[in-house]
Amino acid sequence: MSLKDLTKPWTAFNYGFLDESAKRELRRKMLKAIAIPGYQVPYASREVPMARGWGTGGLQVTLTLLKPDAVVKVIDQGADDSVNAVSIRKFFNRVGGSAETEDTSQATIIQSRHRVPEEKLRADQVLVLQVPNPEPLRPVQPDMSIAREMHGDADYGQLWLVLYEQLVKSGRIMQGTEYPSLVNGRYVITPSPIPRWDVKKLHQAEHLTFLSAGREKRIYAIPPFTNVEPLVFDDVPYRVEDHQDKTCYRTDVTGFFMNELPQEDGSSLYELSDSNFGIKHLKNSQGETLTIGETWYKNGRMD
Amino acid sequence: MGAADQNTITRQKPRLMLAEPMLTMRGIVRNFGDVQALRGVDVTVYPGEVLGIVGESGSGKSTLLRMMNLEDTPEAGSYHLSLPDHQDSNLFSLDRFQRRMLRARHIGIVYQNPHIGLLMGHTSSGNVAERLLVAGNRNFAELRERARLSLAASEFPVERMDATPRELSGGMQQRVQLAKAIALEPAVLLLDEPTTGLDVSVQALVLDTLKRLQRDRAITMVLVSHDLGVIRTMADRVVVMRRGEVVEQGLADQIFQDPQHPYTQQLVHAKL
Numbered sequence: 001m002s003l004k005d006l007t008k009p010w011t012a013f014n015y016g017f018l019d020e021s022a023k024r025e026l027r028r029k030m031l032k033a034i035a036i037p038g039y040q041v042p043y044a045s046r047e048v049p050m051a052r053g054w055g056t057g058g059l060q061v062t063l064t065l066l067k068p069d070a071v072v073k074v075i076d077q078g079a080d081d082s083v084n085a086v087s088i089r090k091f092f093n094r095v096g097g098s099a100e101t102e103d104t105s106q107a108t109i110i111q112s113r114h115r116v117p118e119e120k121l122r123a124d125q126v127l128v129l130q131v132p133n134p135e136p137l138r139p140v141q142p143d144m145s146i147a148r149e150m151h152g153d154a155d156y157g158q159l160w161l162v163l164y165e166q167l168v169k170s171g172r173i174m175q176g177t178e179y180p181s182l183v184n185g186r187y188v189i190t191p192s193p194i195p196r197w198d199v200k201k202l203h204q205a206e207h208l209t210f211l212s213a214g215r216e217k218r219i220y221a222i223p224p225f226t227n228v229e230p231l232v233f234d235d236v237p238y239r240v241e242d243h244q245d246k247t248c249y250r251t252d253v254t255g256f257f258m259n260e261l262p263q264e265d266g267s268s269l270y271e272l273s274d275s276n277f278g279i280k281h282l283k284n285s286q287g288e289t290l291t292i293g294e295t296w297y298k299n300g301r302m303d
Numbered sequence: 304m305g306a307a308d309q310n311t312i313t314r315q316k317p318r319l320m321l322a323e324p325m326l327t328m329r330g331i332v333r334n335f336g337d338v339q340a341l342r343g344v345d346v347t348v349y350p351g352e353v354l355g356i357v358g359e360s361g362s363g364k365s366t367l368l369r370m371m372n373l374e375d376t377p378e379a380g381s382y383h384l385s386l387p388d389h390q391d392s393n394l395f396s397l398d399r400f401q402r403r404m405l406r407a408r409h410i411g412i413v414y415q416n417p418h419i420g421l422l423m424g425h426t427s428s429g430n431v432a433e434r435l436l437v438a439g440n441r442n443f444a445e446l447r448e449r450a451r452l453s454l455a456a457s458e459f460p461v462e463r464m465d466a467t468p469r470e471l472s473g474g475m476q477q478r479v480q481l482a483k484a485i486a487l488e489p490a491v492l493l494l495d496e497p498t499t500g501l502d503v504s505v506q507a508l509v510l511d512t513l514k515r516l517q518r519d520r521a522i523t524m525v526l527v528s529h530d531l532g533v534i535r536t537m538a539d540r541v542v543v544m545r546r547g548e549v550v551e552q553g554l555a556d557q558i559f560q561d562p563q564h565p566y567t568q569q570l571v572h573a574k575l
Contacts, residue, residue: 153400157437161422164436165429167443168465233443 016066017095022046026064026219030210033221038183040134040151045217055088056214058111058130065109065126066096073100073107078115078259078273102276105293114177116198118256118274119293121207123224129192134213134220136180136190156180156188156231163231173239182229189220191228197240197257201296202228244300246270251281255300323385325350325523326371326491331380333366333547340366341377342547348491350385351521355538355555357531357570362544364527368495371525372412373402384409384490407437411484415496417476420483421468427454427479428464434486449486457482458512474505478512485516494526498533510536531570535559543567 016023022044029043048056048063055076062072072092076085080102088111089100101107104117113130121127137147140158150156159180166174177193181202191199192211202209202222209222222228232238247254249261249269256277258270272278280290296302326348333341341363348354356364369375370382373394382394386409397405414420421430431450432440440446455461459478468476477497484492494513498506510533516522517537528534534541534555541558543551543566551564562568 149399153403155403155437157433158422160436160441161425161429161433164432164443164446165425168426168429168447233446234441235445236443 013095015096016063017048017091018046018060018063022060023064026060029219030061030064030221033210033219034208034223036187037223037226038187038189038220040187040189040218040220042217043219045214048214049091050088052215053132054084055111055113055130057212057216057219058113058128058210058214059088059091060214061128061210061212061219062092062109062111063096065128066092066098068097069108070096070098071101071106071108072098073102073104073110073276075110075112075115075117075274077113078257079275081275084113102279104274104276105291114193114195115257115273116194116201118272118277118295118297120296121205123206125207127207127209129194129209129211131190131192131211131213131218132215133178134190134211134216134218136178136188151187154186156182159188160231163233167233167236173236176241180231182227182231183220183222184226185229187220188231189222195241195257196230196238197243197297199228199230200238200240200302204228240302243270248272248278248281251278251285253278253281255297256295322349324348324383325385326525327381327383328367328370329381331367331370331377331382333363333370333375333377339547341370341380344380344544344547344549346542346549348523348525350523351517352539353517353524353526353537355534355541356525356527356544357529357534357541358544359570360529361546363547364544365495367544368412368493368525368527371491371493372410373397373406386490403437407434408487409490410493411487411489411491412493413477413480413484413495413497415499417468417473417480420480421476423468426465426467427459427471427482430468430479431483431486434483438487450482453482453486454479456485456516458508458515472505473501474509477501477509481509481512481516485520485522488520488522490523492522492524494524494528496528496530497526499528499530506533513537531559543570 026043029041033041046060048059050056050059072089074085074089076082092098093100104119109126111128135147136159137150140162141147141150163173177195178190179196179199180188181191181199183189191202204225206224208224212219230238243258244255246258248271250271253272257273259273261269261271263269280292283290324347328346331341331344344367358364370377376395384394428450431453432446435446435449451461451464454464457478459482468479498509517524526537538555541555542549545566551567558567559571562571
């Protein structure tokens with residue numbers, strides 16, 4: 001028997017790009033993250049063919065979850081057709097043979113930055129959120145070893161203080177994205193750069209959410225049917241962005257999260273931020289019969 | 304009993320001190336490498352009194368205060384506070400989380416350096432509210448009102464309650480620290496050189512505020528200072544420390560008018 005017989009045929013890279021030991025480590029860390037909802041599990045973030053800060057955390061989780069029968073959707077700023085979203089989607093197809101889709105309802109894995117789709121996710125879907133900064137305590141505690149102790153003690157007084165100060169100075173909560181939220185009544189997380197509009201979608205959701213930061217080497221999870229509660233004062237209710245009455249100028253759809261398009265005359269137009277959701281509405285208005293899934297928000301409200 | 308007791312001169316107790324102690328420390332030993340910072344120190348503080356701790360730099364008085372604030376753990380010794388939930392427990396056996404909660408609810412502290420005690424980039428009212436937030440208060444209107452009341456009790460001009468400590472004078476910063484410390488009506492208020500670095504007129508105003516608070520609310524206070532004038536103005540009873548030991552303790556008048564230990568005599572006469 002020769003050495004050649006004992007070794008596998010040479011290939012350019014492993015299935016799913018990451019080597020098996022890397023995926024094994026990630027699977028273990030992902031299981032731990034599910035077991036302790038909201039807890040930031042450290043992992044040895046690998047080099048991937050993409051710059052840190054461009055979604056390498058989400059990429060590694062998706063690569064680990066990848067199977068040949070997976071159907072992957074990638075969202076960047078709500079859109080499926082941005083350069084980054086298309087490149088990542090193509091990459092998954094190339095290294096894992098997975099199918100690509102822009103349709104939320106057809107995807108088994110949805111990797112996203114900035115948005116959670118408007119259509120409700122199901123129990124058989126996994127949402128992977130790319131997180132630039134996983135540490136909610138960083139603005140109040142630059143020393144990360146102390147921040148970890150604060151998590152251990154559930155010492156979130158200073159996070160509350162930040163919200164208090166925003167109310168004092170501005171009369172309302174100014175936190176636009178990364179709104180600190182308590183998961184399962186224990187750990188406060190930053191739910192990635194999603195708007196306040198989307199944070200409520202994570203509460204008691206049917207789907208599993210992973211949040212992964214490649215540069216910061218941290219992964220955390222929100223298992224299905226887990227409480228995700230934005231930090232709010234008893235007498236100051238949580239407010240989402242005022243998009244309830246905005247109408248998409250392309251589709252005439254009202255009551256969803258919009259992109260604002262400033263016009264030269266000083267006015268603004270609005271378009272649906274979730275591009276696939278908008279395209280479905282547009283095509284249906286042109287005579288096609290695409291199925292639009294149940295949405296989290298109804299008439300601009302979420303109960 | 305601490306090892307130093309045989310050398311400690313202890314005077315007669317006044318009637319006030321026949322009550323159950325509010326704070327009791329026994330046999331506190333703390334070493335930093337070869338340096339013996341505290342050598343079996345015993346301290347008792349009674350409800351509603353102001354205990355002054357004096358001594359030269361390095362005598363161990365600030366280390367002792369840090370022990371009282373549960374920021375440090377000694378090699379030996381016990382610490383009891385007269386609290387319903389912690390009546391019989393040695394507080395040094397509490398874990399970090401329990402200590403934090405105990406500190407938040409029952410111990411107030413004013414540091415010499417406001418940068419230690421305050422979040423300089425946050426508003427003054429926010430600094431006070433933080434203490435209430437740690438204790439679990441989640442009602443914004445109530446937080447505002449309680450912060451305002453606490454600042455007013457510290458004679459802080461409440462119209463400036465949303466100024467950051469950075470924008471305030473040293474005396475005002477100490478008042479914010481004081482408001483923060485008393486916000487939850489602590490069982491014991493620790494004062495670590497609270498007037499050091501302030502000019503004499505501001506020092507007098509801060510001491511007046513402390514005296515009024517002590518008189519109106521009967522707050523139990525432990526005041527550490529190297530300034531005998533401050534101790535004499537404020538303290539009911541005085542503990543004199545030297546090289547990690549208590550060398551003399553007694554009523555303030557006894558200590559200042561008739562010091563017995565040579566070191567105390569030296570201190571008092573040097574000051575006078």
